[in-house]
Amino acid sequence: MLKKITALMTALVLALTVAGCQGNKKVSDNTETEPKKELSSVEKIKQAGKIIVGTESTFPPYESIDPKDGKTVVGFDMDIAKAVADKLGVKLEIKDMKFDGLIGALSTGMLDFVAAGMTVTDERKQNADFSQIYYKGGQVLVILESNNSIKSAADMKGKKIGAQLGTTSEKAANLIKGINFKSMDKVDQLMMEVKNGMIDGVVVDDVVGIQYTKSLGGLKVVEIPELNEGDAGMGIAVQKGNEELLKVINDTIDELKTNGGFDKLTEKWGLLRQD
Numbered sequence: 001m002l003k004k005i006t007a008l009m010t011a012l013v014l015a016l017t018v019a020g021c022q023g024n025k026k027v028s029d030n031t032e033t034e035p036k037k038e039l040s041s042v043e044k045i046k047q048a049g050k051i052i053v054g055t056e057s058t059f060p061p062y063e064s065i066d067p068k069d070g071k072t073v074v075g076f077d078m079d080i081a082k083a084v085a086d087k088l089g090v091k092l093e094i095k096d097m098k099f100d101g102l103i104g105a106l107s108t109g110m111l112d113f114v115a116a117g118m119t120v121t122d123e124r125k126q127n128a129d130f131s132q133i134y135y136k137g138g139q140v141l142v143i144l145e146s147n148n149s150i151k152s153a154a155d156m157k158g159k160k161i162g163a164q165l166g167t168t169s170e171k172a173a174n175l176i177k178g179i180n181f182k183s184m185d186k187v188d189q190l191m192m193e194v195k196n197g198m199i200d201g202v203v204v205d206d207v208v209g210i211q212y213t214k215s216l217g218g219l220k221v222v223e224i225p226e227l228n229e230g231d232a233g234m235g236i237a238v239q240k241g242n243e244e245l246l247k248v249i250n251d252t253i254d255e256l257k258t259n260g261g262f263d264k265l266t267e268k269w270g271l272l273r274q275d
Contacts, residue, residue, distance in 0.1 A: 042088065042244050045112060050091040053081040054111035056099040058186040059164075060211040061269035062117035076269040077115040080134065080236070083261070084113070084252045098185050100166025103127050106239055113245065114237040117205060119168040121232065129240055131249045133233035134262075135271065139172040141222045142209045143201040144194060150201060153226040159200040162190040172227040173203040191216055203227060207271055 045051050055063045055073060063075035073094045085092035095111060102114045106128055117137075120130045141161070143150055150156060157178035163169040165183040173181060182199055184190050190202045191212050202209075206221070213219040236253075238246050256262040266272065 040244055041112075041239075041242050042248060045088060045090055045245075048090070050093045051085050051088060052093045052095060052110070052112045053078075053084075054095045054097060054102045054105055054114045055081075055116040056102065056186075057096045058188040059099075059117050059205070059208055060215075061207060061271065062205075063115075076135075076265055076271060077117060077236075079265050079268075080253070080256070081113070081115045083256060084249055087248060087252050087255075098166075099164060100185075103237065106237060109239070112238070113249065117208070117234055118237060119232060120235040121168065124237070127240065128237040129242065129246055130235035130237055131246060132253060133235055134253050135266075136233035138206045139169055139203055139224075139227035140206045140209045141201045141203055141224050141227065142191065142194060142212060142219050143222055144197075145218050145220045147200070147220075150222060153224050156201070156224070160198075161201050161203060162193060162199045163203040164190065169203045169205065172229075175226060175229060176224075187212070191219070194219065211270070 039047060055077060057063050057065050057073045059075075061075055062077045063073055066072040066074045073096055078092075078094065081094070082092050095105070097105065099116060102111070102116055102118070103124060105111045106114050114128070118124070120133065124130070141150065141156070150159065153176050156176050159179055160182060161173050161176070161179045162182040162184060163173040164187050165185055170183055173179065182190075182193075184193070187202070187204060187208065190199070190204075193199045194202055195216060195218060201222075204212075209221045213221060236249050238249065253262075256265070
């Protein structure tokens with residue numbers, strides 16, 4: 001009898017042990033963690049608490065160094081960039097770099113977006129997506145005030161003409177046949193080349209040219225219609241396929257246009273008001 005009881009007790013213990021193991025396994029299965037969902041581009045920006053814009057600071061009034069402290073980048077584009085940051089509730093970080101390196105830095109993720117007076121072109125659209133056009137300017141030639149020999153595209157033939165590397169100004173300058181072309185990284189360097197008689201003129205965005213004639217003196221703007229073939233206007237660039245951030249930027253531009261903010265900015269920075 002005792003042997004039977006002992007055998008029954010042993011069987012019961014084994015049954016409970018197996019049940020316990022299965023129960024533990026069930027709990028373990030239920031507590032397995034699912035893979036974390038990857039954050040979207042905007043969520044990553046909000047989590048970081050900042051958004052990074054790339055620009056090139058020798059292109060006033062779109063972007064330039066504030067003379068008050070000699071280091072802060074300010075301008076029309078930077079105010080728009082700040083409005084984007086405010087819409088997302090984050091801080092704006094500005095990276096000042098060579099213009100022809102901006103799209104590359106955007107593609108590698110070093111930058112969140114580019115605001116640099118950048119004209120939207122088919123070539124650039126192969127490597128970045130662009131916002132709606134937010135400003136349309138034109139190309140002009142800046143020469144010495146005392147220079148009366150250049151009044152047309154024909155007069156530019158044989159002359160030393162400069163433009164910023166990697167810009168639509170560079171492409172516009174090369175539309176003029178027979179010039180001796182020189183490119184440089186920064187617009188202010190080119191303007192000093194004109195001032196010092198090293199080159200005859202600089203092709204540049206119209207309002208930028210006007211700004212330099214005011215700040216440097218001794219220079220004047222000449223309008224050359226042939227420089228303005230197919231200028232599409234300026235847009236803000238984001239990484240290819242980043243539709244979420246692009247929507248935020250387009251919404252910001254729309255809001256600035258409807259609430260009067262855009263008109264205030266164009267007046268603040270001496271740009272022509274556009275409908």
